[in-house]
Amino acid sequence: MGRTIVEPGDINQAWDYGLDLKNFHAGSYAADIFPVLIATKALKSDREWQPRHSDGVRPPACSGVDGLAGLIDRALVSRGVGSLDARSWAISAYQPTPTIIEAAQALYGQHSVEAIARNDAGAKNLSVTSNLVDQIILESQAKRTKSIVFITGVPGAGKTLVGLDVATRRRDVDAPTHAVFLSGNGPLVMVLQEALTRDELARSKAQGKPVRKGAVKQKVKPFIQNVHHFRDEGVRDRDRPPHDHVVIFDEAQRAWNQDRTSNFMSRRKGIANFDQSEPEFLISYMDRHNDWAVIVCLVGGGQEINTGEDGIAGWLESLHDRFPRWQVYISPELTDNEYAAGGALRKLGSQRELLTEKSLHLAVSMRSFRAENLSAFVKALLDSELDAAHQIAATLVQRYPIVVTRDLDAAKRWVREKARGNERFGLVASSQAHRMKPHAVDIRVKIDPVHWFLNGARDTRSSYYLEDVATEFHVQGLELDWICVTWDADLRRADSAWSCHRFRGSKWTKMHKPERQRYLLNAYRVLLTRARQGMVIFVPEGDEADPTRAPAFYDETYRYLRSMGIRSLDADEAI
Structure with missing residues (x-):
């Protein structure tokens, strides 16, 4: 006007x-x-x-x-x-699929999960899972029992959305069932806190309310917290229970094992001989309540990406060894091998009844409204299930474009051309991708995830510029519309199988520990499931004159991706 x-x-x-x-x-x-x-x-x-x-x-x-x-x-x-x-x-129905940032803003603004998530026949109704958790909370309070709930789901299925929904509806700090959302994912916490602060600030200004950003942020912080700050409060006072009776742990499988927790406590907190894993200590902290407590664990399969992460088995073993009176509610999919919890589940099941609830598993990805089966494709790709991957790709790429190229400039052009309006795109790489430096992709350059995920297209620090690269540690739990995945020689095909490598000094060394291999595969699993609308994969051609970038390190990977039905952007289409 x-x-x-x-x-x-x-x-x-x-x-x-x-x-x-x-x-x-x-x-x-x-x-x-x-x-x-x-x-x-x-x-x-x-x-x-x-x-x-x-x-x-x-x-x-x-x-x-x-x-x-x-x-x-x-x-x-x-x-x-x-x-x-x-x-x-x-x-006609309007059923959006918001990003996790948009969803957090809507939930914090008092919208219901039903109002912001699509509800078609192919997707799980998130409100069913959310309402079940609510029911468990109320029953635990009424019966004065302690309960732990494990919610599983494919990448992007809405686990975090369920957790945020429960926390939002129980955000009144003075209510007995007040809930807090906790995550050990530092970038996720930073980005969500800043996004909520900016949104709340804009809303207040639009209503003519004078408000300072710092004051708004202090209001937001109790809603989403870093799990390590919560843990540290329990360490400072070893007897007092937490203020909250309900806590929601996002990415619970990433909690630290005993060795890493003990090492951290010794180095950073000056506490010698700390003898608990993070899951064990967090349960013990909630167990200090004399009456009731509820822990909700949001579990991603194949999402452990760092040394010392205990996996979900760490929680189950702690329950078996120290907390026999806690009621355990599990998703039926927790037995799947990607959660690596089968042995711990059987052991715990021999001690007490495990209450299995079908709606505690979210089976369909909500991240990509174009391709609900993207996570299944990526799983088959990384598990070397060639027939399954090829079969899924045949229908997947019709709506969700995936292309591969040996030319990084072509990859960048592709995402820029695909993105329209304010659709966000960015450059990602494995944290082990040390030999992308010749392509000006340097994973050692520190990025600020707040600027990268939230700032506009004119800010050189934003993802839009395709200059700063984010790793699996920056993007886990978050998403973009379009992504350029750079694929280095850390994970390469060799003799029709994956070979895992780490760059040390001036050469690649092979990873032999299964744990390390799993972390690397999971890193690529995270990277390949971040895009809502499509992605381009860049596999370098290598350089005969550089022994750290030999073409043989990359060629079979490129051919493998092409053999899965992924179209090439390059003129040479030979497989």
Whole structure:
């Protein structure tokens, strides 16, 4: 209103609305979408529409008041479908799939999980899981019992969303069932805290309320906390129970084992002979309550990515050895080998009844509204299940583009061309990808995940610039729309199997410990499941003159990815 010119951000916003209609509004799936941005005082208007994209969404046209009718007429002439019934279109369901950042903002703003997550026949209803957890909390309070709940799910299935939903609904610090959301994932905590702070600040300013950012952040911090700060409070006072009766641990499988916890306590806290793992200590901290307590563990399969992470077996073994009175609720999928908990489960099951609840597993990825079976494809790819991967890829790539290239510039061009509006894209690599440096991809350069994930396209520190690279430690639990995955010689195909390597000094050395190999495979699992809409994989050609980048380190990996049905961007399509 009253504007003579339009800014790029305005155009992107109009584009975002068009993309939301196409992707999330049932009545618009088959229709061509024509976004128009009107500046009421503009003297010039676009006369023609730009060519449609493959999904039927046109780039936004810009118009003054006088040019609008002509744009609408030309849209009616060039539309790709027949007439739509106006009433049916208006009442069609709008079921968005938000990013975890958008979801956290909506939940913190008092929206329900039902209102922000799609609820189609192919996806688990997150509210069923969330309501079951609520029921367990209320029963534990009423019966004065202590309960621990294990929620599993494929990458992007909404485990964190369930945890945030429970924590949001129980955010009143004075209520007896107040819940706190805890994560050992530092970047996730930093990004979510900052995103909530910015959103709350903008909302307050829009309402004309004078408020300082620091004051808003202090309000947000108790809602999402770093699990290590929570742990340290329990260490400072070894007798007092925590304020909270309900705690939600995100990525619970990443809690530290006894050796790492003991080492940390000795080096950083000056506590000698600390003899508990992180799961054991956290349960013991909650066990200090005389009446009742509930622990909710959100568990990702194949997500342990760092030395000293105990896996979910650490929690189960602690329950068996020290906490016989705790009720244990488990997902039926916790027995799957990717959770590495089978032996610990059998041992615990011989001691007490394990209460298995089907709705504690979230089976369908909500991260990618284009491809719910992306995680299954990545699992088959990394497990060397060639037939399964190829079969999934045949249908996957029709809606979720995955391409591979030997040219990093081509990869960057691809993500820039694919992204529209404010869709976010970025460059990622394994934390062991030390020989990407010749391509100006240096994993040793420290990034600020807040800037990388939240800042705009004009900020050189943001992911949009494709200059700063994020590793699995930065992106786990978060997501982008489009991703460029750089694949180094740390994980390479050799003799039709994966070979795991680490760069030491001036050469690659082979990893022999199964634990280390698992962490590396999981690192690539995290990287390959971060994109909501599609990804390009860059596999270097190597350099005959550089023994650390020999072409043989990369060629078989490239051929393997091509053999899975992943299309090449390069002119040479030979497999």
